[in-house]
């Protein structure tokens with residue numbers, strides 16, 4: 001079960017981008033079990049609809065296709081969500097992604113695609129949710145970023161975009177404080193989901209490869225990101241805004257240069273959310 005109390009979010013409404021897969025799906029699942037109504041939004045309408053059907057067994061969920069890179073689609077998403085549920089309490093900007101490439105062979109189109117997805121998409125979602133609802137009613141936003149704290153070789157586009165989102169989070173926390181809006185980010189380390197593994201595991205499963213380099217000697221699970229997102233949305237975090245919480249169990253701090261961590265299983269996963277039926 002969720003570590004948060006039952007019915008904590010009864011009567012609340014959330015939008016979760018990328019809520020039909022991976023980490024976003026886990027966040028949606030946990031919100032639903034806590035009584036929240038959830039709109040999930042992403043590009044692939046068919047996959048989104050299928051996820052909504054499955055998640056519909058847990059609670060009240062609606063799928064609305066949306067490409068967060070497109071301003072008019074973002075505007076329509078927020079207004080359709082408001083039409084459907086009459087209010088908005090939470091926004092989780094989880095939708096995003098990138099491809100692996102060294103900078104020297106990155107095309108401008110590829111760079112722009114990743115920056116538009118992860119930075120501009122987050123900006124558009126925040127601005128529209130604020131203008132259409134949060135400005136008059138308050139609310140809480142969580143942006144999902146990444147472990148880009150020491151640069152992100154092979155993913156420099158996403159590293160730059162995600163770090164920009166951390167700064168955007170800080171600016172918005174101040175600009176919107178007087179309207180009762182809290183804005184925070186969560187930075188996951190290596191979190192294994194079936195979609196992420198499919199994206200990055202073409203030759204070998206990168207999540208298997210990286211295990212030995214992590215202090216936990218295991219990768220994270222989506223449930224471990226979801227619990228932190230739900231906490232940040234909750235009244236328990238009412239004095240937290242403008243911050244970014246790393247959910248990586250120290251992997252962003254660890255190099256083997258000064259300290260070796262032997263293989264162990266002393267930091268097991270907290271996992272309770274059923275995996276999606278594939």
Ligand SMILES: CCCCCCCCC/C=C/C(=O)SCCNC(=O)CCNC(=O)[C@H](O)C(C)(C)COP(=O)(O)OP(=O)(O)OC[C@H]1O[C@@H](n2cnc3c(N)ncnc32)[C@H](O)[C@@H]1OP(=O)(O)O
Nearest residue numbers: 096097098099101107109110113114117196199200206209
């Ligand atoms: C052990 C090691 C640790 C490994 C470390 C592993 C990290 C794991 C931690 C992170 C995990 C996650 O983020 S998990 C989430 C992963 N999920 C995703 O990334 C899915 C979302 N990603 C995407 O949709 C795409 O990557 C993204 C580029 C953002 C959007 O793609 P679109 O096709 O919609 O974009 P378009 O506007 O059409 O532009 C596409 C252009 O992008 C470029 N492009 C797109 N894919 C490309 C590719 N594979 N290789 C080169 N270039 C590419 C080309 O220039 C394309 O143009 P043309 O040449 O003209 O086609």
Ligand SMILES: NC(=O)C1=CN([C@@H]2O[C@H](COP(=O)(O)OP(=O)(O)OC[C@H]3O[C@@H](n4cnc5c(N)ncnc54)[C@H](OP(=O)(O)O)[C@@H]3O)[C@@H](O)[C@H]2O)C=CC1
Nearest residue numbers: 018021022023042043044067068095096146190191195196
């Ligand atoms: N797994 C990991 O180890 C880590 C993941 N992250 C980040 O966490 C988030 C979730 O990733 P994860 O669950 O692992 O992987 P997924 O691939 O399952 O999640 C990415 C989600 O984003 C949606 N999405 C991508 N582009 C757009 C767009 N332009 N508009 C709307 N939705 C979009 C996708 O749906 P659709 O294709 O239908 O649009 C998908 O649901 C991503 O931002 C990811 O980069 C960060 C650090 C580590």
